Amino acid sequence: MTKKILYLGILVSFLMMPIIVIAATPPAIPLAVYGNVKIDSALAPVGAVITVFNGAAEVARATTTQIGKYFLEVPAINAGLNLTYKVNGAAAAEKIAVNPASQASDKIDLAVTAPAASAPVPAPATSSGTSSSGGSGSTGSSGGGANNSASAGGSAPTTATAPAPTASQTSPSLPPRPAPPQVLGVKIASAAEIQLKNILTESAAVWAENIETILNNAKTARDAKAEKTTADKYLSNLTRSEKSLASADANRLNFFITYGTAGTKILGAGERAGVLSSYKAAFGQLPKNEIQWQDALKIASGRWPAEKNSAAETLAKTAFKKIYLREADMAKPNDNASVTVMAYGLRPSARNLNSEKAAINSFKFIYKRVPASAVDWDAVRAIAYSGAKR
DSSP states (O other), X not given: OHHHHHHHHHHHHHHTSOOOOOOOOOXXXXXXXXXXXXXXXXXXXXXXXXXXXXXXXXXXXXEOOBTTXXXXXXXXGXXXXXXXXXXXXXXXXXXXXXXXXXXXXXXXXXXXXXXXXXXXXXXXXXXXXXXOTTSSSSSOOSTTSGGGXXXXXXXXXXXXOOOOOXXXXXXXXXXXXXXXXXXXXXXXXXXXXXXXXXXXXXHHXXXXXXXXXXXXXXXXXXXXXXXXXXXXIIIHHHTTTOSOOOHHHHHHHHHHHHXXXXXXGGGOHHHHHHHHHHHHHHHSSOOOSHHHHHHHHHHHTTOOOSSOOHHHHHHHHHHHHHHHSSOOOTTXXXXXXXXXXXXXXXXXXXXXXXXXXXXXHHHHHHHSSOOOSHHHHHHHHHHHHSOOOO
8 A cells, every 4th residue: 555655646746846848949940142243244134044053963043033133041051161142153253051040041143154045945846747958858748758757667756855954954943931939938939030031031122122121121112102101201201311322222222111121021121210310310311231130120129239329328318317307317217217218219029008198198298299200209118118217
């Protein structure tokens, strides 16, 4: 009886042991590669095929959707390997693939000389006739032609078979990117890491000015009317003080506001324009390189930007004192969040309209006016979401 009780106790103890869930490794984000592409010193036309090889193995492929530009993703497993880039099958460049964990994208310009046009492959002969080197009797319509050879006891003509396509002629589709794992116990940490890697990938697509990739990310079709609305309604104000704005920069701004990215589509065009206004208020200019676009997308996703501006933070601390009637203690997470939101315009990951309405009322009580500028609305967000208190 004692042994039975002992065994039962051991069994109950075993069943009550906590189950440890081993977190799966988040999927590796691929390296975004983009750049200009030329054929015979001219910008490559739409439809040019860009392929990437590790030795004889093809690891990535894309077709240009804009004249002279390409964008593709190289799987992270190729980091550190010397890869060959080809344009329409012709070798254009070789470069060691960087690790996307430390550098999300790589700009590689490609240029090739188009090979001389090859002779067309002759159509296969059929049982209706054979080709004649003399140029006559090819259809066997006259007496003594190929059609009569079999009936005269000759051997019947065979049907030629077209050669199988080579590796460079096939167009295999790349496998879809796996969805982020939802692992018990590490969901928040994994989601944060995946979000950051996605921001780096999406900012590379925006910087590459690749409209096809942007549309695919946003899961939408191109809308010329919407792009014009963006230019008239938002860009005219955003770029008014910009002395020299390249057409590529204007396209990036327009595409981001109009279509967004997978991570910012939920914001809407007006709010994405607001993100750029907040960025400009914080740094004195609009994003003009890939690192700056990364910070713009971080702001849109509620993450601290990599670049800092002490002047913007000083102004935010002054606003903090006016709102909370005390100095900000940057060692306290809520105070730090409030100052950072006001300095850089961080957007919340999830909106609470009731909190925002209460924050607007607080703003009006404190400033004796309604919020109007990007800086004003950043203060409203800080009141609504930072958790700082008087």
